[in-house]
Amino acid sequence: MTHLLDPLIAFVSDHAGLAYLTLFMAALLEAVPIVGSVVPGTTIILALSALIPGGELTLPWMLAAAILGAVLGDGTAFWVGHRQQREILTAWPFSNYPRLVAQSEAFFHRFGTLAIFFARFVAPIRAVVPITAGALDIPPARFYAVNIPAIVLWACAHVLPGVFAVQLLHRYGGIPHHSHIAKSTWILAAVAGTIVVWLALHLWRKRREAQLTTSPAD
Template identity: 35%
Template sequence: MSFDLTHLLHSASYAGIFGIVFAETGLLIGFFLPGDTLLITAGILAQQGSLSLAGVMLAVAAGAILGDSTGYALGRRFGPAIFQRPDSRLFRPEYVTRTRAFFERYGGLALTLAQFVPIVRTVAPTLAGVGQMPYPRFVTFNVIGVLLWAGAVPLLGYWLGGLVPHLDRYILLVVGAVVLLSLLAVGLELRKGRVARR
């Protein structure tokens, strides 16, 4: 996968980064796209001089912000109608109620942390739209999460690329470690929130 991504990034450059990130964050079918792998690989290539680190961060941030807003709009526009079907097994009406309650409880924190978790960052904006979260609230916390993600993950690839020779050969291991750390951080934050409310 790292070879394919390296070739893609050399040929499609910042437009490719923007397009993949937009599809991953804005379209529900984008959950299989290599978000974190892409960002770390782009950071490594920036360290090697093939890309600009600032350009990578800007392409990621623009793609994620526009993608997340698209996912939110799709969820807000089509979600309620889809989830009103009482006989549906996948789209039950009570899911809307649960989603709305979840974002009322964890809203800002959930959106900010969701950006660091694969699959979750794909569905969270759409669910925020389905749950009718006010857009100003959504976009505020979403942009915070996007800017942290778009800055931290490529920067990690850039730093590791200078530290470990031929890091692109081990990109899947690096991404796996990043995902595990992200899930651990999310779990700790949510647990802390539950303890504080008690």
């Protein structure tokens, strides 16, 4: 089954610039409020990281694209919230997702400014916290002092696992370096893992909502 990804790997190898642009846009769109909760940016980054050991893509450019996209996305969302203040949290499209907005605000009540750091690793809160930080009038210097280190760590945590996994498969799995099997295996694992995590979170949220709905009657 892994050989089905060979054309994709070859295409990325021949169009590395397009791959970096795709990664940049994925990281940026993940930070767009509401929209970011359905953009598979994490999957794209994890999958493309498998192409670094073979030289199709390079580590510095991968990290730069992910970091710049996330900084621009989070920063834009923050300044929109900073400009509109709390009114933005009750306007469309946020008015259709009151629970998500409430979760974002609860993050700040629980962790304070560190909510900006933690939220970068928690979907779908990641797509709402930056604009919430602006709406709650967090000072810009404090926002970026927490947000940028979180983004750098987030980018490394998404890019480096694929690099190490493919290298280990080559070294200890007996897979030749010229073969695409290791890369394809990691890409499929990244996609499958994302689906499993998404399903688990979806079921957990459904169960949580059901509990909250029935609890007043108890």
